[in-house]
Amino acid sequence: MICISGIPWKFPRAHCGSGLSVGEPKQVGSCGGSWNGKWNGGFLSKSARQIYRVRAVRTAEGVGEGTSEFSLDWRHLVGEREEAKAVVSQFLRSRGFSASVATRTLKNATLFTAHLLGILHSQHRARYLAGEELGTEEIQGTLLPYLESLAAKYGRGTPEVIVSFPDVPAPWTGGDVLYSITTDSEGQEKVIEINDVIQRFPAFAHYSVDNKIMKVIDYVLGMGCCPTSIPKIIMKRPQLFGCSVEENLRPTARFLESNGVEPEKWAKIMVNFPQILTYSRKKLQLVIDFLLEIGIPPATVGRVLSRFPHLVGYSLEAKLRPMAMYFKLIGIPDFSLVVIRSPQTLGLSLEKNIKCTVEFFLGLGYSIEQVAVLVNRFPQILGLNVENNLLPKWKFFIKMRRKHSELIDFPQYFGYSLEKRIRPRNAILESRGVTWTLNRMLSTTDQGFQTHLDKCDGALAAADQIRHAAKVASEESVVL
Numbered sequence: 162m163i164c165i166s167g168i169p170w171k172f173p174r175a176h177c178g179s180g181l182s183v184g185e186p187k188q189v190g191s192c193g194g195s196w197n198g199k200w201n202g203g204f205l206s207k208s209a210r211q212i213y214r215v216r217a218v219r220t221a222e223g224v225g226e227g228t229s230e231f232s233l234d235w236r237h238l239v240g241e242r243e244e245a246k247a248v249v250s251q252f253l254r255s256r257g258f259s260a261s262v263a264t265r266t267l268k269n270a271t272l273f274t275a276h277l278l279g280i281l282h283s284q285h286r287a288r289y290l291a292g293e294e295l296g297t298e299e300i301q302g303t304l305l306p307y308l309e310s311l312a313a314k315y316g317r318g319t320p321e322v323i324v325s326f327p328d329v330p331a332p333w334t335g336g337d338v339l340y341s342i343t344t345d346s347e348g349q350e351k352v353i354e355i356n357d358v359i360q361r362f363p364a365f366a367h368y369s370v371d372n373k374i375m376k377v378i379d380y381v382l383g384m385g386c387c388p389t390s391i392p393k394i395i396m397k398r399p400q401l402f403g404c405s406v407e408e409n410l411r412p413t414a415r416f417l418e419s420n421g422v423e424p425e426k427w428a429k430i431m432v433n434f435p436q437i438l439t440y441s442r443k444k445l446q447l448v449i450d451f452l453l454e455i456g457i458p459p460a461t462v463g464r465v466l467s468r469f470p471h472l473v474g475y476s477l478e479a480k481l482r483p484m485a486m487y488f489k490l491i492g493i494p495d496f497s498l499v500v501i502r503s504p505q506t507l508g509l510s511l512e513k514n515i516k517c518t519v520e521f522f523l524g525l526g527y528s529i530e531q532v533a534v535l536v537n538r539f540p541q542i543l544g545l546n547v548e549n550n551l552l553p554k555w556k557f558f559i560k561m562r563r564k565h566s567e568l569i570d571f572p573q574y575f576g577y578s579l580e581k582r583i584r585p586r587n588a589i590l591e592s593r594g595v596t597w598t599l600n601r602m603l604s605t606t607d608q609g610f611q612t613h614l615d616k617c618d619g620a621l622a623a624a625d626q627i628r629h630a631a632k633v634a635s636e637e638s639v640v641l
Contacts (some may be wrong), residue, residue, distance in 0.1 A: 174472050239575050244300045245277040246270075249323070252308045256288070258320060261476075266320040273326040277304055318363045325364060358399045365399040373403055380406045381435075384414075385428035398435040413438050420449055421463020434470040448473045448481075455485050456497030469504035484511050491519060493533040503540035514544055525555065531569050539572035561587060563599070571599040584608060593617070 246267050253263040265276075282289055284303050295303075310320075315322045327397065354433050359366050368374050378391055386394070395402065417437070418424060432439060437445075452462050462627045466473070475481055484507065490494040497508055509515055536543060544553055554575055568574060577583055586602050595617055605613065 170519065198404060199253065200604070208304060212253060229484065230295060241278060241281060241295070241300065241579055242274055245274055245304060248301050248304045249274075249277070252305065253320065253527070262320055266323050268326045270326070273323045277325060278306075280304065280307060285628060296435060317358060317365060318359065321363055362399040365403065368403050374551060376406050377402045377404065377410065381431055386431050387427065387428070390428075390432050392437045394431060396441060400439055401435050403544065404439060404507075410438050413440075413442065416442060416445065417463070418465070421460060422467050424462060426467040430470050434474075437466075437473055439472045440473055445473055447477055448475075451477055451481055451485075452500070457500060461501055465504045469507065472504065473505045480511075481507060484515070487515065492529045493536060495533070495537050496547075498537050499540045499543075502537075503543075506540050506543055509544050517547050518543050518545065521551055526565070527569075534569055535572045539576065542572055542575050543576055550577055554583065557583065567599050571603075574599050574603065577603050589614070 225363070226387065241565060244435070248271070250263045250267060252261065258266075280491060281295060281300060281303055283296060285299070288295065293581065300559065310317050311322060316397065381394065382388065401410075414422075414427070422430070448468075449462055457465060472481070485496055488494075493499075506515075519536075520531055542551075557579060558574070572585070582603060587588065590597060590602065593614070597613075602610075
């Protein structure tokens, strides 16, 4: 049984005054009060939102309401509109949002941008009546305090507030809000704070429990996810629970299954990367086409996506294709083999991980052909830190006086702990005067290692006995 408790799904709204006239820009999009650089209200009523949309559209078309001597014609404010959008973009970037998030937000923020222009004309009414234009610094000085007030209220949910304006939820101030999951078998309860979810994605507070959230939960459970994984999925991708199961989630899952994703893998995929079901069919197809381009067999594409679903979120032009091109340029043709063996390689940084590792081994005297063999046999080596991992183990390798070719035969050496496995086992072998290959020394379990040691000790003892017997026989023959 899944139980949802304590969620104020219908938040209280602040009722607006009736003065939402475009002819009175002081109140455009506000809740019946002066802006003063801040957003005084929390919400617009349904009727007020409709009025706002109608009049914003009419104003954009240059049709004034005639309620004031001062009406705004947005067609004449192209420069200010771009200035306002630049302020929002820079503000979002300064708050830690990526450039792609800022661009996507502004692309869907037509009403919010018009709203910012209303703020400018409200604050600088006299200037505009006199026919004067505002400078960049004046626009920034007017809009930034307002944007700061939004960020203070909504935090990581600010982009969603901008896109959904004027339909934005008020911050919840009624105490902790809990989401409870109870399982029939054990009666265990998994609790998370929904406040964090709402801060990042305010629209979550308005999802219908019966028509949206519970239907998505039932669908996710049907994919094999356990009830206690639901809170983790909510925290990772709250947008998932606003999607239609029949129109969005199920068709997307079937599309991925048609490309090789195994149904029994969905439970793990959804816990690790629930975002995969919220991407468009076009985006998914582009990623699949890329995998085919680099040589991944069609029958293996689904396995790659199952093991590393995060790759569908990466940019083809900014990340995936440059990585494939780099491997081709340095003479490593089997990039597809690298991806098949370790799909997580696609998530590494080309500059901070891959190039550093390749240059490290080239600097040690290995040829590019040898590096290619090393990477193909152990692709995970590309994700190991040079200074903290590769270099210390390389120095110890030299100390063991082994041939450089041994690392080509067994590059997995770099995947073992230096202090917990490599150094202790090498010390044991040195104390017994034996030398094993890196593979034999490191790849067995502790019990297997001890078994090999016992066999080795038995063989050494037998050899000692043979040598002793031979020595005695030789001495006796001399006496005779």
